[in-house]
Amino acid sequence: MNYSSIAVLGAGSWGTALALLLQGKGHHVNLWMRNREQYQEMCETRENKHYLPGVHIPEVLKLFTDLEEAVKNVEIILVSVPTQSVRGVMKQILPYINSKQIIVNTSKGLEQNTLLRISEVVEEVAPGQPFVALSGPSHAEEVCKGMPTTIVVASKERKIAEFVQDVFITPTFRVYTNPDIVGVELGGALKNVIAFGAGIVDGLGYGDNAKAALMTRGIREIARLGKAMGADLATFAGLSGIGDLIVTCTSMHSRNRRAGILIGQGKNLEETLKEIGMVVEGITTTKAAYQLAQEYQIEMPITKEIFNVLYEGTSTADAVGNLMTRTRTHELEEVVDEDINW
Incomplete structure (x- = not known):
């Protein structure tokens, strides 16, 4: 298969687990986090002790606190921050991304005050940006252990959904597509x-x-x-x-x-x-x-x-x-x- 370059924004449990999944498949993965103390601890221990304790983070998985460096020239930007932080993160990366980079969102919520879904938030900040929602029954604690998991990816564009499907799917991580975003x-x-x-x-x-x-x-x-x-x-x-x-x-x-x-x-x-x-x-x-x-x-x-x-x-x-x-x-x-x- 062709390997992709991916930036994972957010080093919580789910962002970390997906970064490990993607890196384990051979993709080139950058994992970005806002918290400098968390970054330093993860660099030193190669473990996300607060969110995903006991799981080793290999050296080949690159850690970042510099957002521009993390998203520069990657094909996919996986947004795995809390729902209420998505708009802010999108505004931050906007100067550094191009119109072909695919935004894959994993947060499951609605924006306060606006009541918008995340795809609508992204469309407001970055109109026309390719977008995929990743959802389904999936605990990070099980995914990082290679336990069988199935999820769904949804997009308005079938080709983009199927591309993301191919990037993520593994023998233990089955991915379906759905047009109903x-x-x-x-x-x-x-x-x-x-x-x-x-x-x-x-x-x-x-x-x-x-x-x-x-x-x-x-x-x-x-x-x-x-x-x-x-x-x-x-x-x-x-x-x-x-x-x-x-x-x-x-x-x-x-x-x-x-x-x-x-x-x-x-x-x-x-x-x-x-x-x-x-x-x-x-x-x-x-x-x-x-x-x-x-x-x-x-x-x-x-x-x-x-x-x-x-x-x-x-x-x-x-x-x-x-x-x-x-x-x-x-x-x-x-x-x-x-x-x-x-």
Whole structure:
């Protein structure tokens, strides 16, 4: 195969794991981080002790704090920073990139205030820049150990999606393509809200019945908003929908679930974030999802109750009670089976 040059922006757990995956495949990888102390420690120890402890970082994987040097002349720029930092990072690299470099985004969230998806943020900052969203059920801790993982890449342009598919795919890291960038981005972002709720269910000591109900009705909420925003309903039955929802709601690798557990156990938001020690995308995405539901006049009761817990002072027990005593209704799920014209 032809090897590519790739800049990975963000040395959190996922950025580091993907950098290792790509370097292990033979690609030329630059891993950039903003924090100088983290850079120095990683150079000295060849380990990302805070985000991915115990995983060796080979010398051939180049580390950078200079953004211009990291992105110069690479084919792919993999953006793996928290959602609220994407716009700033894109503005920083804009003077140093050309119109052919492909932006691959891995963050799963919605921008606060604007309520934009990441592809929309990138389009505002760098109009016309080739863009791919990478999403799906994928914990960094498992990927860096070579455990079987499947993800999806979405782009408006099929050739670009298939190029990125070829760059990333390995015998243990299977990559699918999808033309529905709206659905893939919304599935990846909104499942964090439901995963936070699943953690609350665990923190309250409720059982499998409650979590199964939350996950099932949660994907329904996601799909309902997604349809209103132009997504294909079939996408939410795929890797970036149900797949990502399952893994995030059930695994202790999930910081969204872990944060929800702490809230369910009675800790406040400040205590929770301090204990997690990393960005919890579901917390900020809850507010954005709640605002989008109002804008599109979509009923999202689970999202509404999680919003009330986080921002309105509602107790977790009361939130569950509100969901269980809603006006009775029937269950009706749409099934979509149609040809894709991509």
